[in-house]
Amino acid sequence: MPGIFRDRTKLSPRYVPEELPHRQQQIQQIVHVFSEAATDPDRFPLTILQVVGNAGIGKSTTVIKSAKALEDRFAQNHLALKTAYINLKLQGGNKFAIYRFLLERLAPDLPSQGLSAEEMLRYLLRYLRDNKQYALIIMDEIDYLIKTSKDSSIIYDLTRLNEFEPDKPCNIKGVIFICRSTDFYSRLDPAELSTLGRVPMEFQPYSLEQVSDILSSRCKQAFNSRAIGSDVIDQVARITISPQVNGDVRYALDLLLYAGNLAESQGTEHVTLDQVRKVHGQTSPSITTEEIEQLSRNQLVSLVAVVRALKSRKKQYVELKDIRLHAAELAEQLGIKKMEVEDHLDELKVRKLIEVRSFKEIGLHGAALSELEPILMNKVKQG
Ligand SMILES: Nc1ncnc2c1ncn2[C@@H]1O[C@H](COP(=O)(O)OP(=O)(O)OP(=O)(O)O)[C@@H](O)[C@H]1O
Numbered sequence: 001m002p003g004i005f006r007d008r009t010k011l012s013p014r015y016v017p018e019e020l021p022h023r024q025q026q027i028q029q030i031v032h033v034f035s036e037a038a039t040d041p042d043r044f045p046l047t048i049l050q051v052v053g054n055a056g057i058g059k060s061t062t063v064i065k066s067a068k069a070l071e072d073r074f075a076q077n078h079l080a081l082k083t084a085y086i087n088l089k090l091q092g093g094n095k096f097a098i099y100r101f102l103l104e105r106l107a108p109d110l111p112s113q114g115l116s117a118e119e120m121l122r123y124l125l126r127y128l129r130d131n132k133q134y135a136l137i138i139m140d141e142i143d144y145l146i147k148t149s150k151d152s153s154i155i156y157d158l159t160r161l162n163e164f165e166p167d168k169p170c171n172i173k174g175v176i177f178i179c180r181s182t183d184f185y186s187r188l189d190p191a192e193l194s195t196l197g198r199v200p201m202e203f204q205p206y207s208l209e210q211v212s213d214i215l216s217s218r219c220k221q222a223f224n225s226r227a228i229g230s231d232v233i234d235q236v237a238r239i240t241i242s243p244q245v246n247g248d249v250r251y252a253l254d255l256l257l258y259a260g261n262l263a264e265s266q267g268t269e270h271v272t273l274d275q276v277r278k279v280h281g282q283t284s285p286s287i288t289t290e291e292i293e294q295l296s297r298n299q300l301v302s303l304v305a306v307v308r309a310l311k312s313r314k315k316q317y318v319e320l321k322d323i324r325l326h327a328a329e330l331a332e333q334l335g336i337k338k339m340e341v342e343d344h345l346d347e348l349k350v351r352k353l354i355e356v357r358s359f360k361e362i363g364l365h366g367a368a369l370s371e372l373e374p375i376l377m378n379k380v381k382q383g
């Protein structure tokens with residue numbers, strides 16, 4: 001009997017699918033914006049593009065695919081275009097660290113030590129020009145960076161790269177900013193807002209039929225054909241467009257993965273509707289495996305401390321001092337250094353994992369999050 005999975009890694013958040021059904025139009029649009037750069041790059045001006053839309057609806061994947069297509073176009077014309085993709089939620093750090101990362105990606109043989117932030121960009125531009133290379137920068141989750149740091153000058157810098165040496169062509173042809181919403185505009189100053197441009201490209205959530213299509217195409221790669229039926233796919237698609245999940249395809253892929261694992265361990269021939277229901281009841285759309293992986297150890301410990309404090313108090317909200325107590329206990333249990341939970345609560349709040357009304361009222365963002373304690377603890381122990 002063939003197993004449930006053909007290749008379960010095809011459901012992983014790190015896998016970039018070959019096919020992107022229902023985002024072809026967006027890919028074309030993005031490629032179109034930069035298409036003339038591939039024919040006459042030196043006359044093509046620095047172009048800023050913003051992509052906005054809800055969580056898990058294919059923004060990052062679409063932009064990455066578009067960049068790949070543009071690289072191919074440049075290559076066809078015997079030109080070199082390199083893409084620097086930065087996820088600011090993962091990368092973190094200040095402007096300095098972000099520019100250093102840019103340099104590593106785009107000009108690996110250029111030393112960045114001892115340079116100021118401005119010098120790094122200046123040298124990068126010169127390097128690209130000297131080496132006849134062009135670049136595209138993708139700044140993913142820019143809203144996260146602006147919400148967590150006080151310094152928004154990165155937007156100012158990157159949208160004015162052409163002004164560093166105004167009389168010379170700027171070899172960075174495009175900067176694409178990706179965000180979930182434009183709420184962060186309120187934290188920008190007028191100069192930043194003006195060069196950013198106020199007209200983002202908006203990605204609409206997928207419809208029920210579209211989600212079904214997308215999941216079918218992902219399942220073909222991940223599951224053995226008899227292991228998953230269209231009834232299960234339709235069920236997961238319906239869950240995906242429910243207000244609770246709000247169209248997040250990432251959650252749908254997780255659900256399929258966990259349901260497949262459950263089918264395997266229960267020894268059924270295929271994934272059943274019951275297994276999907278069971279997994280959906282236990283997991284929480286408010287946190288996905290990808291998000292868990294993105295958390296630092298201290299953030300994980302803080303989150304578990306919140307969960308435990310809530311459980312022991314049997315209340316919807318607890319006070320900071322309760323959480324501190326549980327964090328200290330956890331640190332001891334794990335044999336790690338004691339930490340200041342309040343340093344991490346802010347991040348957890350921005351990630352919408354916890355709700356902080358005041359220091360006396362701290363709760364979880366999604367009720368089902370409390371079910372996740374074993375998964376979180378596992379991750380903490382893995383280090
Ligand atoms: N049209 C599609 N076809 C196949 N897979 C898709 C499609 N759209 C999204 N996905 C998958 O869904 C997951 C989420 O997509 P992606 O990471 O691009 O979302 P996002 O809009 O950037 O979300 P976020 O705002 O959370 O960063 C990825 O694993 C991606 O491969």
Ligand SMILES: [Mg+2]
Nearest residue numbers: 059060061140
């Ligand atoms: Mg994304």
